[in-house]
Amino acid sequence: MNDAPRKPRIALMGEFSAGKSTLANLLLEQDSSPVQVTATQLPPVWYSLGPGTVERELADGSTAPLPLDDWSAAxxxxxxxxxxxxxADLLYAFDLVDMPGTCDPCMTSDVWSNVLAQVDMVIWCTPANQAWRQSEAALWEQVRPELWTRSLLLVTRMDKMQSAPDRRRVLARVRLEAxxxxxxxxxxxxxxxxxxxDDADVLEQTGAAALVRFLETALDEGACAPPLPPAPVCEPAPVPVAAPVPEPVPDAAGRVVPRRIQRSGEGRRERPQAGVG
Known part of the structure; x- marks a missing residue:
């Protein structure tokens, strides 16, 4: 039995043509995906570290191999x-799941819920020219709350904005709303x-370096680590029962006094006299 902890799983999500597959290519150091992705061409793609093999999981649970460079049969x-x-270097640290666009008619609610139940963090891509639309917000509000505190909203296509003030304005609005x-x-x-x-200055200017730093920090802090298993249910500790108060008993003179008070002179402490320093 393998008790080694599994790697964190990060899903790339967003609406069609938001840049998810381009982001996957960047993170995996690829130039392009095996096929030209369209809204209805591919199911979810789960990348993990391995020897360069691809297979598709069929609806009945069976699997079938795919060529490494052609997934059109999927x-x-x-x-x-x-x-x-x-x-890929990053796959030593986590698995990556490239999801179809949320408006893809082939991505049913079952696909959405099944993948989200298995991932530990989401990078949601939203294009700057139509950033954070109401349809995106409505879907994200359905995600379990613990993913909110782990996930990243990535505003893509920032190079399509005409000016620096436009870029600042879009980013400020998205941060305010989401x-x-x-x-x-x-x-x-x-x-x-x-x-x-391969150019550190370009990666800094484009925002790619900041994305890598975000992922490194999240991994270091355990922010996208797999959730811990639920703690075992323990029986509540018994409530201590107070000892019964002793019944008073009469002394030799017939006076009723509590048992805890000694009436004999043995062991009694003399009361200090007034004025003694």
């Missing part, structure tokens, strides 16, 4: 998930980050 109607086991529902809100220009992934 029809969402019959495929519950694609499992890709590949080599900041309380996420651990942090960060901007990123994914296309520029992929093009300059």
């Amino acid at each position: 029809d969402p109607a019959s495929t519950a998930m694609i499992r890709a086991r590949i080599e 900041g309380e529902m996420f651990r942090d809100v960060l901007p990123i220009a994914l296309t520029g980050a992929i093009a300059g992934r």
Whole structure:
């Protein structure tokens, strides 16, 4: 039996064309996905560390292999998930799940709830030109609350904003409207980050470096660690019962006194006299 703790699991989510798969390519150091992703082309893709094998999990629970460079046979109607086991630096630290767009008609509520029940953190991608729409907020409000304190809202396509004031204005609005529902809100220009992934200055300017720092901090602090198992249910400790108060008994003179008071002179302490220092 393997008792080793599992790795954290991070899901990439958001509406169609928000940049999720481009973000996955950046994090996994790939240039492109095996297929040109469209709204209905792929089911969830679960990336984990491995030797370079891919298989699809069918709706009946069975599996079938897929070519490493062509996933077009993974029809969402019959495929519950694609499992890709590949080599990437970040996969030593966590598993990554690239979800279909939330408006994808093939992503039923069962797909949504099944994956969310298994992940420890979400990076929600929202494009700057239509950032944090009401439809996104309505879906995120259905997520279990502990994910809010772990997850990141990533404002993508920041390079499509015409000016620096526009970028600041969008970011300020999103932080105001959604900041309380996420651990942090960060901007990123994914296309520029992929093009300059080997240039530290470019990664800093595009926001990719800040994203990596966020992930490192979250992992170091255990913010996206798997939840601990529930504590065992313990029986409540018994309430102590007070000892019964002794019944008073009469002394030799017939006076009733409590048992705890000694009437003999033995062991009695003399009362100090007034004025004695």
